[in-house]
Amino acid sequence: MSKRSLIIVPTYNEIENITALLTALNEKAKDSDILIVDDNSPDGTARAVKSFMVDHSQVYLLSRDKKNGLGGAYIAGFQWGLERDYDYFVQMDADFSHRPADVPRLLKALETHDQAMGSRYIEGGSTSGWSLSRILISRGGNIYARAALNLPFNDLTGGFTAHRRGVIDSIGIKEVTSKGYAFQIELKYRTFKKGFKQIEIPILFKNRELGTSKMSGSIVQEAALRVLQLRNLNLD
Numbered sequence: 001m002s003k004r005s006l007i008i009v010p011t012y013n014e015i016e017n018i019t020a021l022l023t024a025l026n027e028k029a030k031d032s033d034i035l036i037v038d039d040n041s042p043d044g045t046a047r048a049v050k051s052f053m054v055d056h057s058q059v060y061l062l063s064r065d066k067k068n069g070l071g072g073a074y075i076a077g078f079q080w081g082l083e084r085d086y087d088y089f090v091q092m093d094a095d096f097s098h099r100p101a102d103v104p105r106l107l108k109a110l111e112t113h114d115q116a117m118g119s120r121y122i123e124g125g126s127t128s129g130w131s132l133s134r135i136l137i138s139r140g141g142n143i144y145a146r147a148a149l150n151l152p153f154n155d156l157t158g159g160f161t162a163h164r165r166g167v168i169d170s171i172g173i174k175e176v177t178s179k180g181y182a183f184q185i186e187l188k189y190r191t192f193k194k195g196f197k198q199i200e201i202p203i204l205f206k207n208r209e210l211g212t213s214k215m216s217g218s219i220v221q222e223a224a225l226r227v228l229q230l231r232n233l234n235l236d
Contacts, residue, residue: 005032005088006081007106010073014094015043021094022052022059032090033058037077039067069179069187074234077149078168079147090162091143098160102203109199114167115171115191117153118160119200125155129207141223145185151192153200156185157223160203167191180228 007025010167018036025034038046038061044182049061059169062080074091081089088110092098102118110115119125121142127135138157139179145156177187191198 002031003087004055004085005029005090005152006077006086007034007090007092007103008037008074008077008081009092009094009126009180010037010039010070011041011045011049011094012039012067012075013041013043014045014190015048017095018045018048019052021096021100022049022056024096024100025103026056026058027189028084028100029090029107031222032103032107033086034084035060035077035080036064036094036108037061037062037064037073037080039073041090058164060129060206068184070181071176071183074183075173077132078173085205087165088162089165089168090160092160097206099206100203102160105201106160109201110164111163112197113199114164114190114196115198116199117155117188118158118203118205119153119155120203121154122200122202124202125200125204125208127205143182144224145227148231149189150219151186151189153188153192153198155200157189158203158205158233159184160205161187167194167196170194170196171192178222179227180222181212182223185223185227186230189230 024155036049046063053059062076078089088102088107105156106116106118120127137168171194176186
């Protein structure tokens with residue numbers, strides 16, 4: 001029996017990207033269902049998704065009342081998928097920074113691993129269109145998180161990740177409190193502490209061309225503080 005996979009895409013004001021993304025995913029990852037988790041985008045993102053859904057039965061929309069953090073959107077998406085018995089879950093951004101063509105590569109890795117992490121910082125991985133300051137912040141943040149949490153991985157802050165259902169079932173997803181980029185670190189850390197088999201898959205991360213980045217100083221600060229808190233959690 002084939003595995004059922006769900007691609008979860010959080011959105012907030014992604015009207016410029018969402019229809020093109022759904023079209024690309026429908027072509028490149030046609031065996032997967034897609035769940036858009038929209039935080040009441042005022043630009044009409046949800047309306048565009050609903051319009052696309054008319055002719056595409058594998059696309060679903062989960063609307064939330066307000067913008068409430070990346071972590072909360074993913075947790076809502078995971079719970080939606082668990083209730084519907086999906087086997088594999090893929091996290092990805094809506095702005096084409098994560099390439100739809102790479103989704104099958106992450107899912108393929110789940111045949112032998114429990115979690116597949118898209119990585120910019122291993123051989124074969126890279127970034128495109130970034131400023132020097134963003135490169136330094138990202139590189140520095142990953143070095144800091146890796147050292148503080150004693151993890152063997154190179155890209156802890158990346159958000160292009162695939163999980164087997166057992167990972168989401170076991171790591172205490174409802175207990176994850178991180179909201180921004182720290183959410184990605186916490187998921188990988190909890191997975192590691194549970195003893196699951198993880199692998200990094202090289203990806204090209206492209207800077208968004210349309211829409212506005214959600215990166216902010218407060219998100220970076222939260223990630224730095226949350227890493228220190230994670231060290232003190234009893235997850236063994």
